[in-house]
Amino acid sequence: MRLAFLVPAPLSATSGGYAYDRRLLAGLRALGVAVRVEELPGRFPLPDAAARAAMAAALDRLAADETPVLDGLGLPAADPAHPALARAVALIHHPTSLEAGQDRAALAALERPLFARVARLVATSPMTARGLPELGADPARVGVVEPGTDPASRAPGSGGDGCRILSVGSLTPRKGHDVLLRALARLTDLDWALRIAGPPADPVHAATLRALAEELGLAQRVAFLGALHGEALEAEYQAADLFALATHWEGYGMAAAEAQARGLPLALCTGGAIAEVAGPGAAILAAPGNHDSLSRGMRRVILDRGLRAQMAEAAWAAGQRLPRWEDRAARFAAEVEKAHG
16 A cells, blocks of 8 residues: 655644644554655645645656545645546545635535545544535545544642643634633633643734733633643643633544543533543533533533532543544555545
């Protein structure tokens, strides 16, 4: 098996989708699969001329025995008429036409013929897979390879009297950090602190979030940590008492899964597949964009340490049942084989 992995540059970007890609590539290489990566310049997901040209050139360079794997973020730049698409695998973290802040109608028009054209689509959650036929995909050509988690020690928490809340996600509109801030603005009578780990992927939105924290009188309680990796991010998980993400849409919810793998109770908005990640009793859930409902749920968890402890037990149990990274590459390779069948 030889694969050519086509992904918008840079592959080193901080996001759940890119983290999935990097882990998948490492796993495939460990299995002995020959994988070549092409990082595509240009604007994505709504492609400009540079993106279209880069995708076309990458597809033209394919060897006859290479299977192209197109990351879904870059897929809209492909020409459905290109002959290589007939043997391609599309890796769909979530359809780009569902991304907040994008021209959804234009992206849906680009994605639909591509979903119908590629040999196989691999979604990163069952929910995403279930929605792909509505966007033109043949259900028989859709598979699922969920992200994995690494074994992790159980988080002891902050050890303080208050509640230390961690949110992990890029500062983009889809992640709903503004919804979380508005929810917490109703809880200033309680002892809590919020720490947000994530790169300012949308600098204008990131500045708006900081201004919103000031406007709501939360600036002294909210820390914007920027992009964290490795030990620094692990330290935040281990010191947290509660994980919160008010996302509008998630193709899976890797950060929530990582939090649950460490036994953290969850406060989530149910956009996309993230609610399916949470184990029974491990999370309080609110509708996307509903800061009132999220606030009411978080009040109980912040105030009631006993409830928080019960949710932590449920999260730890559920976290041990999550998929592990060690077998994800083999599952993906099996999906590629189906494309050839």
